[in-house]
Amino acid sequence: MTAGPDPQVELSLAEARDLAIAASLPADGFPDVTAALAHMHIVQLDSISTLARAHQLTLTTRIPDTTTTTIDQTLYDGTEPVAFDYPAHALALVPLADWPLWAFRRRASRRRPQYPDQQTRAALLDRITTEGPLPLRRLREGTAAGAGWTWGPVKTAVEFLLWSGDLASHRRIGGQRLFDLAERCIPDEHLNDDLTDDECLTQLLTHAGTALGVATVDDLGDYIRIPTSLAARLLPGTDLTPVRVQDWGTAWAAGEALTRPTRRFPEPVFLGPFDNLIWHRPRVQRLFGFTQTFEAYKPAARRIHGYYVCPLLAEGRLIGRADFARSAGTLTILKVSFEPGTGPDTPTHFATACRSLAAATTQTRIELAENTAEPAITGLLRTTLALNGANSQTNR
Template identity: 70%
Template sequence: MTAPTPPAEAELSLTEARDIAVAASLPAAGFPDVSGALAHLHAVQLDSIRTLARAHQLTLTARVPCTTTQAVDNALNNGPEPLAFDYPAHALALLPLADWPLWAFRRRATRRRCEYPDQQTRTALLDRIERDGPLSLRQLRDGAKAGAGWDWSPTKTAVEFLVWSGELASTRRTNGQRLFDLAERCIPAAFLSDQASDDACLTELLTHAGAALGVATTDDLADYLRIPTPVAARILPDTRLASVRVEGWKTGWADPQALTGTAQPHRVPVFLGPFDNLIWYRPRVQRLFGFAQVFEAYKPPASRQYGYYVCPLLADSRLIGRADFARSDTTLTIQRASLEADAGPQANTFFAQACRTLAVANGQTRIELADLAADTTADQAALHHAVVNAEAASAACSPAPRRRHKTHRP
């Protein structure tokens, strides 16, 4: 009896793969609400830097029409039921509540780690939270000397491990601070399960990652979940993802629905936050877009090539530039900007449009340009001129008079 012939692998050009990847992460129609975006991405990274906005706010406002960063947090924290829980998926991230059972493999692994808190420490923390209700880390530290940034105190270490193990959970915030509660009190009973095997968890999670990425290598999919690549390689044949060939790649995997060609990629110019899902994995960004994604906030100022909080510019399914942003209550400030050599003739217009969109999403009414350096090139001057014109056009179309903002013209 002749063995059945396996289906031929789809073959994609790099341009096709790029369109599929952008359409999967940022579909042209966006998502109807924050819950819908979370349900598709399955993880939205968190970060404490707020020079422009919080990382999760930027990721979600790029995908949910007619929203602002304030609306994002309102949806997450003030609804009748929580939408997400915090968990170390791809770094610390917001995950939809329905995904709680799928991270049982990591909760079990956490309890086997040598850093897992001892029984006495666990009991003391859990008893206090059971008695006093949801508490922030600041409250749990009880006035003890608290570290900042990456300085993990013993209390923070214990709390984080209890979150990773699933004994504590965080589904709400107050004044930007996570509130920690017993998992059985804040995770709905319908989701509060650790019954799935490790392989069953990973099969489902890799399928989700494939849908969120559209098309990806084994490394890309492993990075999405922060699991070892050999583990992903073993599990992937059991998922519903299709094996594909992509120009210049080795083996690739694609969501079957992404191969139908029905989804349209995001075409409106948009600045992506530096922790956006589309640009998480630098080798993937280089492979797909030929774009060197870097994050330089933790470098000394003199060592930064592009700036402190730099956002890449996505336009027409390509990454064509970047800008270093800061903001005040009413003003979005462009500290530094640059375009790629192959950005194209519309790049300046795309840049200006994306600046206006970002300002609106963040609740700023004005755009300010940093002073131009004496050695500014003609290309940079043209870029700044486009932003000035866009700002002037926006002011002219405003339905109510407002005080004109002074910008620096080249």
């Protein structure tokens, strides 16, 4: 798809797909949150909690025998911070050691017209200096909040102070970010803007390539949200290797991805809608022939698959998807669809992944809502869920 250096390695689409899955979802997982973040470098955050928070789903998928509760305990209840919030892809968790690499975005934020004026900056920073870390609701007490999806003046100022590095956030209270002075959040050894923009981006693109395994220039630019043209200029200076992928043209791969044996993720798994493997929709289509959508912000009547839909990964393919909700210890399957041409093992894969999702989100029961799928699929799921988990129950 993108012209570039003459590659010496050629990959089939199947090989590229296996490399991508192995990089994003290592077969043995990660031992803890710190290790997962050190490999992925960016884990997206989102406020929707119908099933769980976005970062919780992403991390429980990759860390064996963990739950959404233990993820947040590690992130927010420990004595030492693990990550900070930053608009890296979208708003995301970023490991503390990566603070210097985002200097390019901090500098750019200070040049944008939305960056608060000196008086506004001083007022907010003085208050936080005096009172300590504060959530947004406290910072905008007595001021006008934005209407609808608009931010309002205080939120706009606070977000740009976060983007510029004047403020930072690595703790939460009641689910709300606490904003504090960057020098009180980021360890001294990381608190600097010493790298040039090109040095920052070259390292970040190398990180993106390692996290993706194999990717086009467009994929790599999307991972850190920079223009494709900028990524293309800098990629020859990274540690990534140019390769040729069937139907893609020139792409880039992490060297270790090409040399280590490829092992598939062993169990079927539901991916949260903000999972790193499915961030970039053109890449999902290229790798899997799967059309990834997120319909939570559409009117209900316009949704095809549902509100909070998770794709099902099994045997190296995306074979279906389901809309989930949770309440009072019950994981409810609201709607299910399987991809064309899926095999007879699909209901079993679905049930196995449901059990894992229920355990990760600390739900003790699994239920099928009315009209979950066409009758034949619903019947198969009822049977398979009953056979694959003593704690699973279904509405009949």
